[in-house]
Amino acid sequence: MDAFRTVLASVLLTGVGAAQQAVSFPTQDGGLVNADMYGKGGRAVVLAHGGQFTKESWKNQAAALTAAGFRVLAIEFRPVDEGRQFDVLAAIHYLRKTGATSVSVVGASMGGDYAAEAAEAEPAGIDRLVLLASGAYTPLIAMKGPKLFIVARDDANAEGPRLPRIRAQYEKAREPKQLVLLEGAAHAQFLFQTDQGERVMREILRFLSAR
Numbered sequence: 001m002d003a004f005r006t007v008l009a010s011v012l013l014t015g016v017g018a019a020q021q022a023v024s025f026p027t028q029d030g031g032l033v034n035a036d037m038y039g040k041g042g043r044a045v046v047l048a049h050g051g052q053f054t055k056e057s058w059k060n061q062a063a064a065l066t067a068a069g070f071r072v073l074a075i076e077f078r079p080v081d082e083g084r085q086f087d088v089l090a091a092i093h094y095l096r097k098t099g100a101t102s103v104s105v106v107g108a109s110m111g112g113d114y115a116a117e118a119a120e121a122e123p124a125g126i127d128r129l130v131l132l133a134s135g136a137y138t139p140l141i142a143m144k145g146p147k148l149f150i151v152a153r154d155d156a157n158a159e160g161p162r163l164p165r166i167r168a169q170y171e172k173a174r175e176p177k178q179l180v181l182l183e184g185a186a187h188a189q190f191l192f193q194t195d196q197g198e199r200v201m202r203e204i205l206r207f208l209s210a211r
Contacts, residue, residue, distance in 0.1 A: 023073075025094040027086040035075040035091060039066030044100035045208065046091045047074040048111030050132075050188045057189060061106075064201055068209065071100065077111065084110075085117035092118070092125045104128035104208050109188035119143040130204055133188040136165035140173040147177040148207045150200060154185035162187075178207070 021037040036055050045065055047058040055074040062072040075091050077084050088105060095103050105126050107115030112134025119126045123142040130148045133155050140147055149170050155162045163181070170179050180203050186194045192201070 023094070025090050027078075027083070027090040029083045029086050031078050031080075031083065031086065031090075033075055033078065033087045033090050035073050035094075036062070038062040038072040038074070039070060041069060041071045042099060042101035043069060043208075044071040044073065044095040044103045046088060046095070046103065046105040046115075047072060048088055048091075048105060048107040048115050049074070049077065050109030050111055053108070053189050061192065061201060061204075064205065065208075068205055070208065071095070077114070084114040085121060088115050088118035089122060089125065092122070102127040104130070106130040106132070106204060107134055108132040109134050112188070113137055116140060128208055130207060131166075132191065132200070133162055133166070135169050135173075136162065137169070139169055140177075143174060146207070146210070147173055148180065148203070149173075149178070150180045150182065150191075150203060152182045152184045152186050152191065152196070155187050156185065157187075 023037050024032055024034045026032055049055060049057055055076040058074040062074055065072045073091050073095055075087055077087050092103050103126060105115045112131040115129060116135050116138040119129055119140060120138055120142050123144060126143060126145060128146050133151045135149055149166060151163055151166050153163060182196045184194060184196060191197060
């Protein structure tokens with residue numbers, strides 16, 4: 001069993017996942033973001049949830065990340081649709097101001113789309129970016145850091161299969177970048193509820209931990 005599998009097994013067995021601290025911070029457009037902070041340390045990760053989820057939905061993934069040595073900030077998007085990229089940017093700024101030496105973002109579905117907007121707005125703000133079934137709308141041309149796209153082959157919505165649209169933006173994205181294709185049709189955070197869940201978490205840990 002490799003190190004990542006050991007971390008995942010430990011999380012599943014112990015049930016670790018309680019948020020260490022509830023925090024809030026302002027956005028540049030006058031809003032306020034609420035978030036759950038897990039763990040400590042200089043390597044930080046922002047978790048941006050999908051439209052059908054909340055910040056609490058990341059509890060198990062946050063536990064796996066903190067067990068691997070990351071400080072994790074799971075944000076709650078504001079109810080307004082416009083300006084949510086500022087929620088992601090506010091989280092990044094908060095982590096930098098509180099001692100983070102690197103900040104990565106994991107965004108799922110809607111959260112990934114806003115994370116991609118944030119990455120292009122401030123290309124140097126995000127060190128690494130993970131997009132779970134997202135990134136179909138914003139070409140990641142300005143961001144220099146590594147990017148990981150993860151999507152299930154048969155994932156689809158009312159507009160049709162997501163993979164062709166995500167792949168088109170992946171092709172435009174600046175290197176370095178990786179695309180991981182999974183079997184099945186589960187969308188974004190729903191992947192964690194399938195037999196692909198462990199692999200998804202393992203891919204994320206591998207990517208965020210790479211030198």
